[in-house]
Amino acid sequence: MNRPIEPQKKEELLERCLAAAIKVGALDSSINAIAKKIGTSGRMLVYHFGSKHELEQQIISLLETRLREKLWTFQGVSLEETDCLAEPLLEMWRHLTSPEMHGLLKLAMELNQRAIQGDAETQHFLEQESQKWVDSLSQLTNDKTVALSLFHLFQGAILDFLTTGNAQRGQQTIKAFTETLR
Template identity: 30%
Template structure:
């Protein structure tokens, strides 16, 4: 990515956080960030490709934030709680709405969503699964838990955007963080699973 393109993307992201522009034309976006629509077309191609680039940048920043929360011996449940508070922060609502707008187009496999579809799941699920494997989960189960956690978190965020019911959804996010790292009775997988199962049997 060229320095000029990256700087322009930074300006678009700042404008998004302040105003939101999912319903604006490329000319209106250009005016809002203080450039010409020709410059946006030159660097990004189309309005839709610009929006995808913004969402991909935001998603990458969120993955970095999650990685920064994780420590080798840290409590994954607490990591999940902290990350939920981050991604559900009201200041991120314009970017989150844009994410789901692009997601809805990806469902129909619009050609301009190709790069988005290539990363929207795997870029999250693979490192999450690896983290669970490091904590003692079977690789196959770790992949399942990673996909479950990703899908459920996005569902909770969508619920929050639509209903605004912060209290119950914060509680649901906390519960999800707990459930995702609990061992299953069938396999007993996960770090500390034997002790956990014994404790359950004694209650």
């Protein structure tokens, strides 16, 4: 007789797995390596998640949720207040480029790499997540075209930051973009 999965224990394990993935900036570990990093057994992870694939999917989903939670503290600013729009976007950029976000960003870029290499499931997942970001930015700006432009601006700026370490260019681009909205 199998004992039932404990949702609280599963959540705790998922949080620890996400923290471990963020620390190394990658998901490319075996289930036993992940288990070792978080101080449990591979058997326990399989019991709660079924497979490495399912564990990865839940880690990825939690990652995207956490990114949005951390970055949408400025909801409620509208495009009509363009003088005020630059500051929340710059604050978002400062947060994105902070040291505690580096592993999280690397992990997000790993997902993009998987999608580029043709992983259909990751492509589908990223398409859904991208739409959530654009929808959130649309609520912020009240303009779908501006929201899509901001989404692409941040994607490019993040890639530039991760490859060069230069956060100033992203900041300058955000300032220049918000100037064009006036």
